[in-house]
Structures are given as structure tokens and as C-alpha cells.
Amino acid sequence: MMSLLTVVLLIVLVAIRTPISMTLGISALITFWVGGLPLRIIPQALTGSVFNFTLLAVPFFILAGNLMNTGGLTDRIFNFARSVVGRIPGGLAHVNVFASTLFAGISGSAVADIAGLGVIEYRAMKEAGYRNAFSAAITAVSGCIGPIMPPSIFMIIYAVIAEVSVAKLFIAGIIPAILMTLVLMIAIYIQVRSGREVCPIDPPTPFSYKWKTFKAALLTLGTPIIVLYGMVGGLVTPTQAGIIAVVYTIIIGFIYRELTWSKMVEAFKESALLTSHVIFLVAIAGMLGWIVTYERVGETLTNFFLSLTDNPLLVLLIILVILLFAGTIMSGTEALIILAPILVPVILNYGIDPIHFGVVMCLALAIGVVTPPIGVGLFVISNISKLKIESIVPATIPYIISLIICLLIVTFVPELSTWLPDLIVKE
Known part of the structure; x- marks a missing residue:
């Protein structure tokens, strides 16, 4: 009651x-x-939910992404992506998606991707003559890959709530993130080939230039590799991996001479503000979680679903609708913190793998980043492009539909999420 x-x-x-x-x-x-x-339960619930060593990884990964942004290291990622896929019909739109995939393996956040690399991506597309709304839409939807490609802040929070392995969850996101990249690039290709979007194509680039941009971005691209290798190999915890990511980013920032002390202070300030918001939400969620447990909401909801169907796939479909709707009225982090404690007991009672469900939940809420009316990514790209959200939303629709198709594939083919972590991570 x-x-x-x-x-x-x-x-x-x-x-x-x-x-x-x-x-x-x-x-x-x-x-x-x-x-x-x-x-007397309130202070216990508030503090108990944030006294978790794994959660310490969140501010470090946020900081690593902000250091990349303020240090100008994202330019190297964009230039490398442009040299690789700029010749495909769709040109810089494909570069936008590919670069966002590479940067996603560093930032762990859709908003960080759009706010950082998105500035470079949108400016490049606009200067090349792409339609403004199309440029803004692609920049926004490509940011949805951020919460799925490891390391992911969404996944760290889910892992804490569901009490599952962060390493397995990170590895589980790799194939779905690659699938998202391919689906978006296919959608762009279809739009261009059908004549709905007119996109200039980059001139041919010699292999020597591709090699030059790869070498320039090599150290930057090493961040996710170091993080994943350390965690999968059992060498470091998620928190230690976050610390390594920050230290490594600072080192390469000074090696490239693009990170200054003033920029570093700015990155620390932005990271502190975002971290405080996330941790505050987690603390408040501790109170809600106590109420949910006390009232046995998970058990009640399970019984309700069982009265409807005993088919796990149908239950997942119902949950997807709930998640996609939640993404339209609140940010992904907020929806995750509210819904995960309620839905995880349900899926466990249906025998659904919590690692697989974690990827599905994070992907569904990532789509909410660009779904009106509250899609945070839409507001960020609107601020960057100086376009009204109403003019951006229609251009995002074909790509949101593509991401929903991708979500359905990942949901109903659980091996896409479970095969790789079962193969690599031994626990």
C-alpha cells in the first residue's frame, strides 16, 4: 500500500x-x-546505498571522459574515424557514428559523448554542407552507444543494484554496442542511397594518411583496452580501473601537450558536479529501495506478471515498453535507479540472465537519451547546434526506430550479450 x-x-x-x-x-x-x-531507517538507507566500493568507479570514469574532452584528445579520435569511413556514402555521418563508438569506450556516458566529441562532429558536418537538423540528429543518436560500450556508468550502477559482476557486464556490452554502430550506419546508408539525405563524400585518402591518424590516436584509443584487460584479467577492480583510466588520460594529455593545468581544473569541476548528482540519486534510491523491499514490490509484480503469462520473452517485451516509456519522462540514470530494484527480482523469477537483462535495460534507457520530451541528449545537441528541439526530433526518428530494432534483436537473442562474457570472464 x-x-x-x-x-x-x-x-x-x-x-x-x-x-x-x-x-x-x-x-x-x-x-x-x-x-x-x-x-531511523532513513539515514541507514541513505548511507548504506552509497557505501559501495564499486560506486567509486563512477567519478573516475566521468573524470576520464571530461579530461579527454577538455584536453582536446577527441580531435584525434575524430580524424582517425574520418580517414577510415569518410568515403562511405553518407560521409561524415558515418564518421560521426564510428568516432562516437571509439569515444564511448573512454567516456562511458552518452551526455559526455554528445557534449564533448559532438561539438567536433556537428561542426565538421555543418562546415561540409550537411543539413543542420540531420547533423544534429546523427550527433545525438550516436551518443546512445556511450552507455553500452564499456566502460559504462549505467552498467556500474546496474551492477551495484543487481549485485552482478561489473567485468562481465562490461564485456557483455561489446557486441550489442558494435551492433548499434552497424545498425545506425546501415540506416544512414539507406537514407543517403534513397535520396532522403544529400551527403557530400570525403575525397580519397592515401594509406599513409590513415596510418598517420591512427598513430596520432593510438595512445588515446588505448584507454578502454587497458581498462578491460585489467578487469577481465582480474588484475584490478572497477574502481582501480577507473583510477588507471584517469592517470593514463592525464599522462597522454601532457604527452600530446593538449592538456593544461587550467583545463584539468575545469575537468575536475565538471566531474565533481556530475558525480555529486549521480551519487545523490543513488543515496535517495536507497530509501526507495528499502520501501520496495519492505513492501515486497518485486514479489507482487512477479505474481502480477505470472497471472498474465509464464513466457519470459513476453515479460521482457512488456518490460521494454515500460523502459522506453520511462526514458521519455526522465534521464536514464534516474530511471535505472528507480526501476532496477523493482525489475531485477522479476526477471530472476523468470530465469532471465541478469547480465543479459542489464544490457537490455541499459540499451533501452540509452535510447531515452534522445527520446522527447525529456531526452537529455536533445537538449545538449540543441545547445551545441543552436537549433530548436522541434526541428531536430523529426530527423532523429529513422535512427531511433533503428535503435529500437537493435534493442529487440539484443533482447530476443540473449547470446549476443552472454556469449562473450561467458567465454572470457572466468569467475
Whole structure:
């Protein structure tokens, strides 16, 4: 009964445009007070949810991505991507997606991808004569790869909530992230070949130039390799991997002479602000999680689903609809923190692999980054491009549909998520 009150409060507060972080806290506090629940639980729930060593990885990966952005290292990634795929029909649109895939393996965040590399991508497409709305749309949707390609901040938070291996979850995201890249590039190719988008193509580049851009980006691209090798090999924990990523990024930033002390201070400030928001949400989620456990919401929801069907695939389809809808009204991090404690017990009762479900959940919420009306990525790219969101959204629709198709493939072919971690990670 108390959980129903929480849901009603959440809906009302969201409807009156209360910030989500405040909405979660107010809903939980009122539920505790009205329901006569022991108030001494509140500080325990708040602190208990954030006293998790794995969560320390979040600020370090955020910082590594911001250091890449402020240090100008993203230019090297873009130039390398352009030399590789700039000749494909669709030109810089393909470069945009390919570069975002490479940068995703460093930042772990869709917003960081769009805000950092997206500035370079959009400017290059605009200067080359691409349609402004199309350039903005591709820059936004390509950022959705960030939460899936390891390292991923979404996946770290999910791993903490679901109590699963971060290393296995990171590895599980590799094939789906590559699939997202291919699906988006195919959609771009179809749009260009059909004449819906007119895209200039880069002139041929000699192999020597490709090799030059590869060497220039080599140290930058080494970050995700070092992180994954250390974690998969059992050499470091996720938190230690995050620290290594930061130290390595700082070193190569100074080697390239593109990272200055002032830029480093700026990156630390931005990372502190974003981290404080994420950790605050996790703390508030501790109160909601206590209510969910106390009220046995997972058990109730499982029984409800069982009354509808005993088919795990149908249950996954229903959950996908819930996740995609949640992505339209709140950020991915907020939706993940609210829904994961409720949905994980359900999928476990249906025998669904929590690693597979983690990838599915992160992918569905990543699509929400560019889904109106609350898609954070749309606001970021609108600020970069100076275009109104209403003019960007129509251009994103073919690519959002492509990502949803990709989501369905990953959902109903679990081997895409489970084969690689089962093969590589031995626990």
C-alpha cells in the first residue's frame, strides 16, 4: 500500500515539473512519514546505498571522459574515424557514428559523448554542407552507444543494484554496442542511397594518411583496452580501473601537450558536479529501495506478471515498453535507479540472465537519451547546434526506430550479450 502512495507521489511531482532528484526524495520521505515506517531507517538507507566500493568507479570514469574532452584528445579520435569511413556514402555521418563508438569506450556516458566529441562532429558536418537538423540528429543518436560500450556508468550502477559482476557486464556490452554502430550506419546508408539525405563524400585518402591518424590516436584509443584487460584479467577492480583510466588520460594529455593545468581544473569541476548528482540519486534510491523491499514490490509484480503469462520473452517485451516509456519522462540514470530494484527480482523469477537483462535495460534507457520530451541528449545537441528541439526530433526518428530494432534483436537473442562474457570472464 505504501509503495502505491510512493508511485502516486512520483507521478504528481513529475507532472508539476519538480526536479527528479527532489521528486524521489520527497516521495520517499512522505511515504515513510504517512506510512508510519521507522524514521531511523532513513539515514541507514541513505548511507548504506552509497557505501559501495564499486560506486567509486563512477567519478573516475566521468573524470576520464571530461579530461579527454577538455584536453582536446577527441580531435584525434575524430580524424582517425574520418580517414577510415569518410568515403562511405553518407560521409561524415558515418564518421560521426564510428568516432562516437571509439569515444564511448573512454567516456562511458552518452551526455559526455554528445557534449564533448559532438561539438567536433556537428561542426565538421555543418562546415561540409550537411543539413543542420540531420547533423544534429546523427550527433545525438550516436551518443546512445556511450552507455553500452564499456566502460559504462549505467552498467556500474546496474551492477551495484543487481549485485552482478561489473567485468562481465562490461564485456557483455561489446557486441550489442558494435551492433548499434552497424545498425545506425546501415540506416544512414539507406537514407543517403534513397535520396532522403544529400551527403557530400570525403575525397580519397592515401594509406599513409590513415596510418598517420591512427598513430596520432593510438595512445588515446588505448584507454578502454587497458581498462578491460585489467578487469577481465582480474588484475584490478572497477574502481582501480577507473583510477588507471584517469592517470593514463592525464599522462597522454601532457604527452600530446593538449592538456593544461587550467583545463584539468575545469575537468575536475565538471566531474565533481556530475558525480555529486549521480551519487545523490543513488543515496535517495536507497530509501526507495528499502520501501520496495519492505513492501515486497518485486514479489507482487512477479505474481502480477505470472497471472498474465509464464513466457519470459513476453515479460521482457512488456518490460521494454515500460523502459522506453520511462526514458521519455526522465534521464536514464534516474530511471535505472528507480526501476532496477523493482525489475531485477522479476526477471530472476523468470530465469532471465541478469547480465543479459542489464544490457537490455541499459540499451533501452540509452535510447531515452534522445527520446522527447525529456531526452537529455536533445537538449545538449540543441545547445551545441543552436537549433530548436522541434526541428531536430523529426530527423532523429529513422535512427531511433533503428535503435529500437537493435534493442529487440539484443533482447530476443540473449547470446549476443552472454556469449562473450561467458567465454572470457572466468569467475
